[in-house]
Amino acid sequence: xxxxxxxxxxxxxxxxxxxxxxxxxxxxxxxxxxxxxxxxxxxxxxxxxxxxxxxxxxxxxxxxxxxxxxxxxxxxxxxxxxxxxxxxxxxxxxxxxxxxxxxxxxxxxxxxxxxxxxxxxxxxxxxxxxxxxxxxxxxxxxxxxxxxxxxxxxxxxxxxxxxxxxxxxxxxxxxxxxxxxxxxxxx
Amino acid sequence: xxxxxxxxxxxxxxxxxxxxxxxxxxxxxxxxxxxxxxxxxxxxxxxxxxxxxxxxxxxxxxxxxxxxxxxxxxxxxxxxxxxxxxxxxxxxxxxxxxxxxxxxxxxxxxxxxxxxxxxxxxxxxxxxxxxxxxxxxxxxxxxxxxxxxxxxxxxxxxxxxxxxxxxxxxxxxxxxxxxxxxxxxxx
Numbered sequence: 337x338x339x340x341x342x343x344x345x346x347x348x349x350x351x352x353x354x355x356x357x358x359x360x361x362x363x364x365x366x367x368x369x370x371x372x373x374x375x376x377x378x379x380x381x382x383x384x385x386x387x388x389x390x391x392x393x394x395x396x397x398x399x400x401x402x403x404x405x406x407x408x409x410x411x412x413x414x415x416x417x418x419x420x421x422x423x424x425x426x427x428x429x430x431x432x433x434x435x436x437x438x439x440x441x442x443x444x445x446x447x448x449x450x451x452x453x454x455x456x457x458x459x460x461x462x463x464x465x466x467x468x469x470x471x472x473x474x475x476x477x478x479x480x481x482x483x484x485x486x487x488x489x490x491x492x493x494x495x496x497x498x499x500x501x502x503x504x505x506x507x508x509x510x511x512x513x514x515x516x517x518x519x520x521x522x523x
Numbered sequence: 524x525x526x527x528x529x530x531x532x533x534x535x536x537x538x539x540x541x542x543x544x545x546x547x548x549x550x551x552x553x554x555x556x557x558x559x560x561x562x563x564x565x566x567x568x569x570x571x572x573x574x575x576x577x578x579x580x581x582x583x584x585x586x587x588x589x590x591x592x593x594x595x596x597x598x599x600x601x602x603x604x605x606x607x608x609x610x611x612x613x614x615x616x617x618x619x620x621x622x623x624x625x626x627x628x629x630x631x632x633x634x635x636x637x638x639x640x641x642x643x644x645x646x647x648x649x650x651x652x653x654x655x656x657x658x659x660x661x662x663x664x665x666x667x668x669x670x671x672x673x674x675x676x677x678x679x680x681x682x683x684x685x686x687x688x689x690x691x692x693x694x695x696x697x698x699x700x701x702x703x704x705x706x707x708x709x710x
Contacts (some may be wrong), residue, residue, distance in 0.1 A: 414662040471655040472662030475601040521708035
């Protein structure tokens with residue numbers, strides 16, 4: 337049983353694994369703090385988690401569409417990397433958002449060990465790629481704008497806006513990763 | 524008491540907080556798995572942790588000295604940022620390495636809650652800055668080398684070597700951060 341823990345006795349009294357905590361709460365069973373930690377907002381299957389996923393999708397898609405709307409992004413490797421990373425991030429976030437909506441609608445807990453492990457690794461990889469792409473892009477943008485002062489024949493505004501969106505997207509990915517990692521470690 | 528946990532009773536029998544685990548081990552008290560997790564290699568106060576800190580210092584210092592040895596790094600903001608981030612990283616790593624050496628020599632545990640919290644935040648900030656600087660630098664390096672093919676009058680070899688060192692430095696910082704965060708969450 338994946339959610340078993342020395343101090344979590346009430347979970348053993350309910351028949352299913354994944355719905356254990358929700359059923360225990362409905363029955364007003366005194367659930368210890370270790371299990372309560374798993375239900376804090378921002379984790380998978382909560383409204384806060386869904387809000388984070390939707391934000392990630394919106395800002396990732398914004399970064400992707402803004403950078404792709406310029407005709408010369410493909411001449412700079414960092415911007416191509418940003419397109420790829422933002423594409424991967426939006427696909428990952430929309431998948432997890434759909435999973436969260438499903439979990440909220442059918443009141444199912446997503447605190448299964450393998451699921452949380454998958455979410456943690458996925459969030460870690462996508463957020464690292466997104467941050468790397470955003471940093472590489474900001475390096476190029478600052479070079480063009482500040483160091484070379486070359487904005488007259490470059491799409492500086494689009495590049496800077498897309499980079500900003502990528503950073504906001506990363507900021508909303510980090511809480512998802514940290515909360516999942518915390519949930520994994522506190523078992 | 525900082526290390527108190529619902530399932531950790533033996534720790535309450537010893538008088539000090541920081542030496543609690545060590546004293547419990549000397550007395551052959553049956554310490555549960557939650558406390559054993561805190562002693563795995565790579566965490567502060569262990570030989571593995573010291574090795575990570577020394578690696579971070581060596582690669583951070585290498586990145587710093589290689590990029591600073593070029594005469595035109597200051598014309599690119601990303602390289603200046605790399606110098607600042609590598610400087611901060613080496614200062615942080617050498618401080619923690621000295622702390623680790625002290626802890627190993629006097630056989631003191633560094634698993635105090637506030638200390639681990641400080642190490643986690645410090646590692647998180649320095650590794651994020653180091654990764655950001657490395658990514659920004661690699662963006663510039665790839666732009667100069669691949670996109671513009673401008674290596675004839677730029678120090679491409681030094682820039683690429685410094686960026687590589689910065690990435691290796693980051694790779695050795697991530698385990699420190701993750702182990703500290705894990706240690707914090709598994710209390």
